[in-house]
Amino acid sequence: MASEMQSPQPKIQTFSSIQLDTIKIHSEFAIVMKPLRILHSESSNGWGGQEHRTFKEMLALRERGHTLELICVPGARLGERLGAEGFTVHTTPMRSGADISAVAQMRRVLKQGRFDVLNTHSGRDSLLGGAAAPRRGSRARR
Numbered sequence: 603m604a605s606e607m608q609s610p611q612p613k614i615q616t617f618s619s620i621q622l623d624t625i626k627i628h629s630e631f632a633i634v635m636k637p638l639r640i641l642h643s644e645s646s647n648g649w650g651g652q653e654h655r656t657f658k659e660m661l662a663l664r665e666r667g668h669t670l671e672l673i674c675v676p677g678a679r680l681g682e683r684l685g686a687e688g689f690t691v692h693t694t695p696m697r698s699g700a701d702i703s704a705v706a707q708m709r710r711v712l713k714q715g716r717f718d719v720l721n722t723h724s725g726r727d728s729l730l731g732g733a734a735a736p737r738r739g740s741r742a743r744r
Contacts, residue, residue, distance in 0.1 A: 641717040645696040645726040649679040699729030708734035
């Protein structure tokens with residue numbers, strides 16, 4: 603029967619084990635976002651999975667037009683590697699999650715840089731960043 607004809611199924615492209623439906627994108631659905639100013643913080647001075655992920659994330663976000671900087675402890679390998687990639691790197695000792703001088707330094711960097719987002723990555727810098735982030739303006743994210 604003609605009335606029981608099914609509508610054509612969308613094409614499915616297969617990439618390895620992932621299947622993606624073909625989607626038509628219309629310009630009226632485009633989302634335009636202003637480039638963000640993002641300050642990342644890291645209290646670790648070593649190099650492991652977390653630092654590697656932060657490094658790759660910052661590279662990827664910069665490629666998408668965002669401005670990124672890092673605040674970390676002096677001698678941090680992440681800071682050295684990001685500095686070599688052309689990022690601005692701020693340093694401050696982060697002796698504990700209650701280090702008042704680190705909070706003050708983070709607050710200065712946040713204010714001077716007029717950041718939209720503070721992205722923290724470790725427990726210690728999350729505590730410090732939470733205390734340093736203004737209640738308006740920058741949004742602390744972990």
